[in-house]
Amino acid sequence: MRIDVVTLFPGMVRDACGWGIPRIAQEKGLLELGLWNPRDYAQDRNRRVDDRPYGGGPGMVMQVQPVHDAIQAARARGGGPVIYLSPQGRRFDQSAARHFAQLPHMILLAGRYEGIDERLIERDVDEEWSIGDYVLSGGEPAALVWIDAVTRLLPGALGDGASAQQDSFMDGLLDYPHYSRPEVVDGKAVPDVLLGGNHADIERWRMKQSLGRTWKRRPDLLERLRLSDAQQALLEEYIREQQTTDSDQGP
DSSP states (O other), X not given: OEEEEEOSOHHHHHHHTTSHXXXXXXXXXXXXXXXEOGGGGOOSTTOOOEXXXXXXXXXXXXXHHHHHXXXXXXXXXXXXXXXXXXXXXXXXXXXXXXXHTTOSEEEEEEOBTTOBOHHHHHHHOSEEEESSSSOOSBSHHHHHHHHHHHHXXXXXXXXXXXHHHTSTTTTSSOOOOOOOSSSEETTEEXXXXXXXXXXXXXXXXXXXXXXXXXXXXXXXXXXXXOOOHHHHHHHHHXXXXXXXXXXXXXX
């Protein structure tokens, strides 16, 4: 896979992708990262890429020409959609990450200042995506989130291929609790079921915890899912157990 990033701060993206899974994926040849700075395509001696907005208002707006030329340079390296990382875009989630992990090439456009000239978006952008309903100083952090989420789904990027399949959101649910050594910490022990060695019981417990956590923390996710009869039974069992625990603890 090749991911090109059009950014005014290529060093920020390059340095962050020199760690963790993106670094490993690059070393294995699974990920090729391209960085394109619009300043390199500016046509004035000051390498200017922004100007005041028409109609007045605060801040500056990134101009069409240098950004367009940077995108064209990235496009020359391959196909794939141009994705503008913007709070006005569709919400990026695990399903989207799975989709984009199947593509051989994509171009991420990281904006800055008050945004990018709308004519550039209409001309060059194929899709707009957002990583959340909040405002960042620029699109670089969003690009890094995107790269990490997509890269870890590439076959061979993780040491254990099953890890990605067991992550939160992969089946629409939050992840179950995890435990490691020592067996007891501050008087709190690892659940007995995880020590018994019965894999069927362990898988049942993990699914129940995953369903229960989603019910408690992200009920909106459950509303989107069609649970199997077995899953529904596990969730109801979890809820009964929680109600019993709350009742035992009293007010």
